[in-house]
Amino acid sequence: MTDQPHTPTAEPDASDAQGSTPSVGAQDVVAYLRANPAFFAEHDDLLLELQVPHQRGDSVSLVERQLKLLRDRNIEMRHRLSHLMDVARDNDRLFEKTRRLILDLLDADSLEAVVMAVEDSLRQEFKVPFVSLILFGDTVAPVGRWVNPTEAQQAIGGLLCAGKTVSGTLRDHELDFLFGEAQRPEVGSSAVAALDYQGLHGVLAIASHDPQHYKSSVGTLFLSYIAEVLGRVLPRFTQTLRPVR
Incomplete structure (x- = not known):
């Protein structure tokens, strides 16, 4: 191996020395390693x-x-x-x-406060574009969305019979029931959790534009946890909840 020719350069003035950081070339690295032969013994990683x-x-x-x-x-x-x-x-x-x-x-000190807390948090904090909280009961309350248990069973009974949170791509009639016919074309994937405490009280559903966002294998731990808490909080404010069988 032959040495590369060296071209002399002018000495930098004081301002250049202070205003720039000297570069380190391959020859500098070689010279340093030769002067410090134990370098890699101390830095074997x-x-x-x-x-x-x-x-x-x-x-x-x-x-x-x-x-x-x-x-x-x-x-x-x-x-x-x-x-x-x-x-x-x-x-x-x-x-x-x-x-x-x-x-x-x-x-929360009222049913209205519960409904607003859930919807506002999921939309604003969790950035979920589609949120649906549906309560089942024979008597419609003035707050929230209430559906007759028979109607709910006919529309989404397949989602509720498993007794656990499900996620993935839903059928058109299920999306119509949960999010409305107008929003159905925009929904790519969904996750649905039953509000189940001493009988089924309702359903909490969320959805995304992305068809892959809520895959069938996606973890639904946090949504299930929220649904469990809702199932225990809601009966404090209403006695009209009824299970869907």
């Missing part, structure tokens, strides 16, 4: 990120193969850890929003 050929003819040594596997595994673990951290941060934000909503429900 860097070896997993370096590409150091160790070949004999056309074959690759076992050491180089092992280093490559370790390097690839290290990168994979970093990506996995980054993903887990993102999920943890998202769950923290969901938990905080849910906590505030639960406290508002516990502080």
Whole structure:
């Protein structure tokens, strides 16, 4: 290997030295490593990120193969850890929003306050574009949307019989019942939770424009939790709730 020709340059003046950061070239790195031969012994984690050929003819040594596997595994673990951290941060934000909503429900002193707390929180805090809270009862109350239990059974009985929160793409007549015929074309996917406490009291449904947002396998823990709290809060303000069988 031959040395590269060196072209002399003018000495920088004081203002240049103070106003710019000197660049570090390959020769500077080489000189530093030669002056500090124990550098990698003290920073052996860097070896997993370096590409150091160790070949004999056309074959690759076992050491180089092992280093490559370790390097690839290290990168994979970093990506996995980054993903887990993102999920943890998202769950923290969901938990905080849910906590505030639960406290508002516990502080509510009327049925109107309960309905407003749920709808405002889901739309403003959770940024859910479609929200539907439907209560089942023979007598219609002046607050909220009330539906006869028989009508509810005919429209969404298939969603309620499972006794758990369901998500995914719903049928047209189910969307019409939950969100209205006018909004149905805009709904891509939905999640539906029954308000079930000492009998079925109603249903809480949310939806997104995105068909993939609420997949059938998506976690519905927070929505189920909100529905469970609603099922316990609502009977404090009305005695007309009736289960759908």
